[in-house]
Amino acid sequence: MLLTxxxxxxxxxxxxxxxxxxxxxxGAEIFIYDYWTASADRVAEPTEEQQAQYDYxxxxxxxxxxxxxxxxxxxxxxxxxELVNFYSAxxxxxxxxxxxxxxxxxxxxxxxxxxxxxxxxxxxxxxxWNSATVDFMTKGGKVYGVATGNPEPRQCLYFNKRVLEEAGxxxxxxxxxxxxxxxxxxxxxxxxxxxxxxxxxxGIWDIYGMTGSNVDMYRVAVFANGGSFFDFDExxxxxxxxxxxxxxEALAWSKDIWNTYGYQQPADGSWDYYKDAWxxxxxxxxxxxxxxxxxxxSEMADMEDEWGCVAFPKGPKxxxxxxxxxxxxxxxPNVYDAETVAKLAYIxxxxxxxxxGYDDEYAWIGNKxxxxxxxxxxxxxxxxxxxxxxxxxxxxxxxxxxxxxxxDFLWNLGGSTPAELLETKTxxxxxxxxxxxxK
Numbered sequence: 001m002l003l004t005x006x007x008x009x010x011x012x013x014x015x016x017x018x019x020x021x022x023x024x025x026x027g028a029e030i031f032i033y034d035y036w037t038a039s040a041d042r043v044a045e046p047t048e049e050q051q052a053q054y055d056y057x058x059x060x061x062x063x064x065x066x067x068x069x070x071x072x073x074x075x076x077x078x079x080x081x082e083l084v085n086f087y088s089a090x091x092x093x094x095x096x097x098x099x100x101x102x103x104x105x106x107x108x109x110x111x112x113x114x115x116x117x118x119x120x121x122x123x124x125x126x127x128x129w130n131s132a133t134v135d136f137m138t139k140g141g142k143v144y145g146v147a148t149g150n151p152e153p154r155q156c157l158y159f160n161k162r163v164l165e166e167a168g169x170x171x172x173x174x175x176x177x178x179x180x181x182x183x184x185x186x187x188x189x190x191x192x193x194x195x196x197x198x199x200x201x202x203g204i205w206d207i208y209g210m211t212g213s214n215v216d217m218y219r220v221a222v223f224a225n226g227g228s229f230f231d232f233d234e235x236x237x238x239x240x241x242x243x244x245x246x247x248x249e250a251l252a253w254s255k256d257i258w259n260t261y262g263y264q265q266p267a268d269g270s271w272d273y274y275k276d277a278w279x280x281x282x283x284x285x286x287x288x289x290x291x292x293x294x295x296x297x298s299e300m301a302d303m304e305d306e307w308g309c310v311a312f313p314k315g316p317k318x319x320x321x322x323x324x325x326x327x328x329x330x331x332x333p334n335v336y337d338a339e340t341v342a343k344l345a346y347i348x349x350x351x352x353x354x355x356x357g358y359d360d361e362y363a364w365i366g367n368k369x370x371x372x373x374x375x376x377x378x379x380x381x382x383x384x385x386x387x388x389x390x391x392x393x394x395x396x397x398x399x400x401x402x403x404x405x406x407x408d409f410l411w412n413l414g415g416s417t418p419a420e421l422l423e424t425k426t427x428x429x430x431x432x433x434x435x436x437x438x439k
Contacts, residue, residue, distance in 0.1 A: 119342030153384035209261030212287030225315025
């Protein structure tokens, strides 16, 4: 589709983006299809900030002669299929889709996404763009999807302040080590040894070094040691990298840590047994994700003991602290000409800008200080928001984490060596890679 371009000469209000001349959508409606917006109606009595956003977006639509509607097309599990349906039978609608990263693999393999990086209307190196997602959606040097803002922190390591103090550990030293770069696997294990105790000498541990999601620990340990499970090679082909020395070392170490110090699922326990166990206060550390503690109405909101939080420690082959990102991806269906793709990318860039005059760089803090200490927010959470501390697991091109890395691999890591288990999975994983690569 080739859109009519008319020179735009209107001057932007103070604080608004500079007007780019020559972009005119001819009155067309542009849809941004997410999977959560039930209604595009504006609130009847907006706040001052809401009204400022309405004014800014009205200016965008007036300046570039279009109407923009953000609305749900499908739900979390079906929005990708909605995109595929549109790609297979386009009807002339101008649209972008926002997808969970779990569902980008099939459309990516089938060329359903347009390229964002082949135009000069936007700069994907700008700090506005989530560089972790840009990296994740880069194949063969071209970017096929984006996200805006900072990555949402995911895996982290909570600690129970009371349990650590009773073990003779000053919990502030963990923050200090994180700050000076000495928070390592070795330091972590030293603390686990001090924490774990059989207080009544009955041969059963009463205080455990840790509990939580062992799969989260296995995965983040791999990336914290400079490893990965899958990655693109120099020819742009998705390949298995789980056999690298860094990855196997991380899996062997984290398996041993879990088996030695982890409070594990009781025979009659549910899969999420660790959530209640952590709140009962007999474990020193808790491997989980940030939403479990930092979010409003989180699972840990009623926990009696005070807790802190640090990043997962660095492995011997790692050089910084990180988490594995899982942010939504915005894509453009590959049904438009290059000029139209560039304009859709540009209009999305404008649409997702912070409202002029309301660019609060600390808005992400919200109520987080209500739940934990300042250092957990100011040092740990703030650090993990930075794109440099975010890794992308390209397993999502092949399917979900549970289906590919979890089932028959990480879920069974306790019964085999990582190398032995990988050998059994390699044929299946290679077949999936071959399919993705079009072989």
